Amino acid sequence: MRGVSESATLRLNALVAEMKKQGQEIFNFTAGEPDFFVPEAAKQAVREALTANASKYTPVAGIPELRAQVAEKTNRAQPKLVKRWSAQDVVITNGGKQAIFNTFLALLKPGERVLIPAPYWLSYPSMVQLCGGVPVIIPTDPAHGYKLQPEQLRQALLAQQHAPANGRSVKMLILNSPNNPTGAVYSAQEFQALVQVLESQPFVELGRKLWVLSDEIYDRIVFPPAVFCSFLAAAPQWREQTITINGMSKSAAMTGWRIGWSVAPQRLTESLVILQGQSTSGINSLAQWASVAALKLPEESFQGQKDSYLERRNQMVGYLAGLSGGGTRVVIPEGAFYLFLDIKAYLAPQETASDLAEKLLTQCGVAVVPGGIFGAPDSIRLSFATNEATLKGGCLRLVDFLKKSAT
Ligand code: PLP
Secondary structure (H helix, E strand, O other), X not given: OOOOOOOOOHHHHHXXXXXXXXXXXXXXXXXXXXXXXOOHHHHHHHHHXXXXXXXXXXXXXXXXXXXXXXXXHHHHHOOOOOOOOOXXXXXEEEHHHHHHHHHXXXXXXXXXXXXXXXXXXXXXXXXXXXXXXXXXXXEOOHHHOOOOOHHHHHHHHHHHHHXXXXXXXXEEEEEEOOOOOOOOOOOXXXXXXXXXXXXXXXXXXXXXXXXXXXXXXXXXXXXXXXXXXXXXXXXXXXXXXXXXXXXXXXXXXXXXXXXXXXXXXXXXXXXXXXXXXXXXOOOOHHHHHHHHHHHHOOHHHHHHHHHHHHHHXXXXXXXXXXXXXXXXXXXXXXXXOEEEXXXXXXXXXXXXXXXXXXXXXXXXXXXXXXXXXXXXXXXXXXXXOOOHHXXXXXXXXXXXXXXXXXX
């Protein structure tokens, strides 16, 4: 536990709460969840499940109806798989978070390394550590849209091959597209270029043993012309070495229902089921029935949400345009609902993004998440899952503040 960091945002959250209590106006860009309501069909399914007394323990891996829906959804996203997924390959978990944690716990031997491109979703490194593994962070560059470049992957693998700590080598690579916190979306070609590295000399042998964890939890929130590509749609030959993570939190605005899942080859899924059976057991029955209903909804029923995210993404990018030329590159997010901003040019010597975030909050009433927790200490994350008044008022204050601090 000593090696695992506590959430660095607690102090800021406490400040926000205190300022709100004092009646101060806060432009809050910290939301990590959609601002839509749960689909009506999901609510109706809960009412029906209640009436039908669907309130007993559920099977450890999930109710068969939901596992089947998830297998079908995953097969649609991964059309080139020779061996299709079936309900048996799915484990329903307490949010995507538990699926990721279970995977690390099942797979990692002490000291084994996990490659994590940064900026990353904050829980990956801590979870790896909690499960005895060692996170190996590979920083990506705003100039490349925060996407892992094949050469960077090659260099990281070479470094690990030459110096495997504890004699343990690399076990897993984490890919997250669309990405939290950067909104980066990988194309099929970009995934294929990474896979090419893993399949070429001198990594052929390592590549055969390596696992890819593909976190696709923001799959529905992608802005044209970008399109969502599941990792196994680009690299179907990796089926036996890939865990696909997804869930209802972001795509159906069901964060509080805690439904996520893994889709993985049988040899891993068997372990995941044992692990879950001895820890949390099957997931809340009503939430599972709600998810069955939400997964049956046609894609068009989410068009309004998608349009709204796109509209707000564009608004935020427009308001921040004033920063371009001031040493900051505004990387336009292609998916999810976050914009990641490199503010290095605005930091005083010795100042961190956390210091700047605190000043932003206390002096301008603008709340942002400092990038340190995502492995990018010179940046801040802004969520555009918020109302238009906040987008406008908050972004203008932010731009004004940054410009002043640069002079
Ligand atoms: N993966 C990513 C990239 C996320 O941003 C989140 C939540 O913020 C999760 C996984 C976990 O989602 P949940 O446990 O709510 O399903």
